[in-house]
Amino acid sequence: MKIHWLRLLCLGFVLWLGLGSAHALTPADALALAAGDGDERIEALNRLSVDPDEKALALIQALSNEAVKVQGERVLIVADDGRATDAVSGEVVALGEDAEDVMVNNRLRGALEAAAALRDLFNPDPVAQRQAAALLQRSALDEPDDSTLPALEKALAGELDPRARASLEQARAAMQLASDDEAQRLAAVQTLAGMGQPALRPLLLRQLEEEGSEAVKAELRTALAALDRKLALASGLSQAFTGISLGSILLLAALGLAITYGLMGVINMAHGELIMIGAYATWLVQSFFKSTLPGLFDWYLLAAMPVAFITAALVGAAMERSVIRWLYGRPLETLLATWGISLVLMQGVRSLFGAQNVGVENPSWMSGSVTLMGSLTLPWNRILIIAFAAAVLIGVTLLISKTRLGLFVRGVTQNRPIASCMGVNTARIDTYAFALGSGIAGLAGCALSQIGNVGPDLGQNYIVDSFMVVVLGGVGQLAGTVYAALGLGLLNKFLEGWAGAVLAKIAVLVFIIVFIQKRPQGIFAFKGRET
Amino acid sequence: MTTASVSLPAPGPLLTRGAFSGVMVALLVVCAVAPMLNLLVPADSVFHLSDYMVGLLGKIMCYAICALAIDLIWGYTGILSLGHGLFFALGGYVMGMYLMRQIGRDGNYKSDLPDFMVFLDWKELPWHWALSDSFIATLLLIVLVPGLVAFVFGYFAFRSRIKGVYFSIITQALTFAALLLFFRNETGMGGNNGFTDFKRILGLPIATQGMRMTLFVITGLTLLGFYLFARWLVASKFGRVLQAIRDAESRVMFCGYNPLPYKLTIWTISAVMCGVAGALYVPQVGIINPGEMSTAASIEMAVWAAVGGRATLVGPIVGAFLVNGAKSWLTVAFPEFWLYFLGALFIAVTLWMPQGVVGLVKKFKKEGKA
Numbered sequence: 001m002k003i004h005w006l007r008l009l010c011l012g013f014v015l016w017l018g019l020g021s022a023h024a025l026t027p028a029d030a031l032a033l034a035a036g037d038g039d040e041r042i043e044a045l046n047r048l049s050v051d052p053d054e055k056a057l058a059l060i061q062a063l064s065n066e067a068v069k070v071q072g073e074r075v076l077i078v079a080d081d082g083r084a085t086d087a088v089s090g091e092v093v094a095l096g097e098d099a100e101d102v103m104v105n106n107r108l109r110g111a112l113e114a115a116a117a118l119r120d121l122f123n124p125d126p127v128a129q130r131q132a133a134a135l136l137q138r139s140a141l142d143e144p145d146d147s148t149l150p151a152l153e154k155a156l157a158g159e160l161d162p163r164a165r166a167s168l169e170q171a172r173a174a175m176q177l178a179s180d181d182e183a184q185r186l187a188a189v190q191t192l193a194g195m196g197q198p199a200l201r202p203l204l205l206r207q208l209e210e211e212g213s214e215a216v217k218a219e220l221r222t223a224l225a226a227l228d229r230k231l232a233l234a235s236g237l238s239q240a241f242t243g244i245s246l247g248s249i250l251l252l253a254a255l256g257l258a259i260t261y262g263l264m265g266v267i268n269m270a271h272g273e274l275i276m277i278g279a280y281a282t283w284l285v286q287s288f289f290k291s292t293l294p295g296l297f298d299w300y301l302l303a304a305m306p307v308a309f310i311t312a313a314l315v316g317a318a319m320e321r322s323v324i325r326w327l328y329g330r331p332l333e334t335l336l337a338t339w340g341i342s343l344v345l346m347q348g349v350r351s352l353f354g355a356q357n358v359g360v361e362n363p364s365w366m367s368g369s370v371t372l373m374g375s376l377t378l379p380w381n382r383i384l385i386i387a388f389a390a391a392v393l394i395g396v397t398l399l400i401s402k403t404r405l406g407l408f409v410r411g412v413t414q415n416r417p418i419a420s421c422m423g424v425n426t427a428r429i430d431t432y433a434f435a436l437g438s439g440i441a442g443l444a445g446c447a448l449s450q451i452g453n454v455g456p457d458l459g460q461n462y463i464v465d466s467f468m469v470v471v472l473g474g475v476g477q478l479a480g481t482v483y484a485a486l487g488l489g490l491l492n493k494f495l496e497g498w499a500g501a502v503l504a505k506i507a508v509l510v511f512i513i514v515f516i517q518k519r520p521q522g523i524f525a526f527k528g529r530e531t
Numbered sequence: 532m533t534t535a536s537v538s539l540p541a542p543g544p545l546l547t548r549g550a551f552s553g554v555m556v557a558l559l560v561v562c563a564v565a566p567m568l569n570l571l572v573p574a575d576s577v578f579h580l581s582d583y584m585v586g587l588l589g590k591i592m593c594y595a596i597c598a599l600a601i602d603l604i605w606g607y608t609g610i611l612s613l614g615h616g617l618f619f620a621l622g623g624y625v626m627g628m629y630l631m632r633q634i635g636r637d638g639n640y641k642s643d644l645p646d647f648m649v650f651l652d653w654k655e656l657p658w659h660w661a662l663s664d665s666f667i668a669t670l671l672l673i674v675l676v677p678g679l680v681a682f683v684f685g686y687f688a689f690r691s692r693i694k695g696v697y698f699s700i701i702t703q704a705l706t707f708a709a710l711l712l713f714f715r716n717e718t719g720m721g722g723n724n725g726f727t728d729f730k731r732i733l734g735l736p737i738a739t740q741g742m743r744m745t746l747f748v749i750t751g752l753t754l755l756g757f758y759l760f761a762r763w764l765v766a767s768k769f770g771r772v773l774q775a776i777r778d779a780e781s782r783v784m785f786c787g788y789n790p791l792p793y794k795l796t797i798w799t800i801s802a803v804m805c806g807v808a809g810a811l812y813v814p815q816v817g818i819i820n821p822g823e824m825s826t827a828a829s830i831e832m833a834v835w836a837a838v839g840g841r842a843t844l845v846g847p848i849v850g851a852f853l854v855n856g857a858k859s860w861l862t863v864a865f866p867e868f869w870l871y872f873l874g875a876l877f878i879a880v881t882l883w884m885p886q887g888v889v890g891l892v893k894k895f896k897k898e899g900k901a
Binding site: 333 | 605611684687688690691695696697699700701703704705707708711712714715826830833834837867870871873874875876877878881882885
């Protein structure tokens with residue numbers, strides 16, 4: 001409200017100078033507004049706000065700020081410094097003991113906001129107009145109240161930003177829905193039919209019950225059907241979006257595993273902990289930026305990505321060189337040993353940074369959301385993570401298919417002795433490939449730190465899921481991983497819609513178990529090393 | 532056409548002299564020495580076995596049964612299960628349901644229903660609690676529930692010839708799904724908190740010294756019984772086929788054997804053993820919650836078997852005692868280090884001690900003789 005203050009004063013000034021015909025504030029009006037009963041106050045407010053003079057404006061403004069007192073029959077505006085002036089005469093008055101605070105209840109507050117928005121409609125700034133129109137539209141849909149209709153008509157008669165005009169017309173339609181004039185009602189329904197607002201539904205339903213005219217009734221039914229279609233579409237799209245978002249997270253978590261497990265055949269139970277290390281690396285970079293480079297804080301993620309990648313890759317390379325190397329060809333032993341590594345890594349992080357979750361702040365450009373089709377809200381961080389997952393996927397695919405390292409990795413995977421005969425240092429390629437997979441896990445951690453808690457147990461939540469994705473997608477190919485991740489994400493979210501989160505998750509796990517029974521060969525066609 | 536007759540060497544006696552005396556000593560310790568040291572020797576004596584120790588040893592013996600079960604399926608058949616925690620918990624939950632019903636009206640809410648159901652505002656017992664009043668039915672269910680789950684899951688998994696790590700990962704997924712299921716309050720298994728605050732078993736108070744000792748003895752006898760059973764099993768023809776499947780499954784198939792019934796049988800037996808262990812565990816520890824189904828719990832079971840020595844039957848029992856003894860000491864003395872220790876143990880055993888402790892001892896004995 002404070003922000004509008006100057007703007008309002010200017011506006012009031014312009015109105016006062018230009019129109020001259022402004023509604024002058026009378027003592028009766030002032031008293032009705034300040035001390036009347038509920039309906040009186042709203043009436044007075046609406047009367048005053050059609051064309052307020054400077055004093056009326058000041059009183060309304062003071063009322064929004066709860067800076068009004070009533071002393072006897074006089075209405076006083078109390079300034080910040082404690083000086084009281086009479087709202088009608090403008091003279092300075094000594095504040096007596098009997099001055100009572102004027103309370104503003106929610107109903108009046110809503111009306112005050114609407115009044116402020118109505119005034120804003122005459123502001124030449126299109127952004128202010130749009131905001132005011134959107135507010136009026138919302139309140140009209142929540143509780144259509146035709147007392148503001150005259151002011152609305154007046155605004156529509158003047159110059160308006162086109163988007164603000166559309167919103168206002170819809171607000172007017174919502175108010176005219178219960179009008180006595182059948183033609184007006186029909187027009188109102190037709191205007192509203194084009195909107196996809198969920199708030200519209202109860203409004204239309206109520207009118208359908210009360211409506212007398214058959215023509216309007218038919219129109220109402222069509223409008224309702226159209227609205228339901230639109231809402232169903234929006235909710236379907238929103239489910240699809242959350243599904244794709246979950247899929248992209250699964251994909252990020254599983255891509256690294258698709259290399260270490262899918263291509264190399266190493267069961268890495270510490271994969272989740274590599275994700276966790278990536279998340280902690282992000283947190284460290286974030287803390288560093290916060291303390292030493294606060295001006296560049298918004299861009300810390302750009303620095304965190306390579307740091308997370310390299311940290312996790314180094315840990316992975318160390319794991320490969322020290323433990324996993326000796327266990328090639330013994331997958332069950334690898335499973336146990338890497339589980340041991342995961343315990344050590346988790347406890348190590350706990351000792352270094354504490355068992356509590358650490359807070360990773362989003363850069364400002366990742367917060368907020370875009371709204372589409374009225375009821376479809378897409379958070380920016382989710383959208384960016386989908387994009388990030390796609391980028392990582394493209395990067396990995398190019399790396400595997402186009403570079404020399406990728407060629408060697410594929411060669412060693414497909415036929416180790418021949419690759420070795422060709423002069424490939426297979427042991428080194430193993431380390432590189434494992435480090436690459438680990439580094440991608442680190443990148444996943446960097447992304448996950450933006451949407452969830454970062455704690456020592458972070459990796460545990462993803463280990464089962466990422467194995468499921470890789471196993472379901474088919475070992476040894478990245479494309480399968482992509483399909484499996486997106487498929488599982490979508491399936492999970494659509495099941496969640498009617499069964500709840502936990503049951504959906506259980507259903508997905510059971511589905512995977514059953515699916516693998518059905519297609520074990522197809523899925524386990526192992527092109528890599530024999531186990 | 533003549534059929535060549537193949538004669539297998541006759542199986543050795545169930546117990547060699549050494550093994551026989553070992554079993555006898557264990558029997559004596561469990562049934563006579565431990566109760567005497569706990570109940571008769573005064574508390575301030577050096578030889579007194581404290582109630583805490585009785586509880587701890589009883590718990591570890593349950594774990595030893597699990598390790599034995601894992602050994603049968605992993606050490607002898609080559610199938611690593613990461614889902615035995617599920618069977619352990621199922622047995623435990625069945626027992627827990629009975630114990631919850633035994634509380635009667637002594638709960639906090641003085642209701643016929645278990646407290647958590649009153650808390651959820653349920654009016655009557657859900658269907659799966661129908662048999663929880665009867666001890667006989669409970670005993671049957673302890674065997675049937677884990678056995679049936681294992682049988683159905685195993686049938687489909689083995690029929691599709693899911694092997695090696697894939698089987699491990701699938702069992703892990705199954706256990707994870709069950710964990711999520713039991714976490715839900717609507718499942719009617721106490722949700723997050725599981726079952727606790729038991730008061731009675733068979734109408735007798737549960738938290739007395741005598742009851743603790745009774746449960747200890749029963750657990751010890753069960754462990755010994757399972758040990759003898761496992762010994763008989765692995766020495767039988769059935770056990771030999773299992774080991775052949777472990778070493779070369781394709782050859783076993785080419786010899787005309789269908790591995791499915793063998794794998795399925797040992798898998799179900801192993802699951803039932805784990806379920807029984809869980810049922811013995813719950814009254815001694817006094818709580819069962821979904822934590823027993825966590826991935827970590829199941830993998831730890833595998834490490835008990837690995838530390839002791841796979842494909843030996845004493846090994847897993849020794850391993851369970853060593854690891855859990857170390858755990859109860861380290862988590863009190865150096866809580867920070869327990870996970871480091873456990874992690875290092877996983878790595879060290881797989882890298883340098885594939886035969887486990889028993890293997891090491893055997894090796895030293897051989898070198899001593901040579």
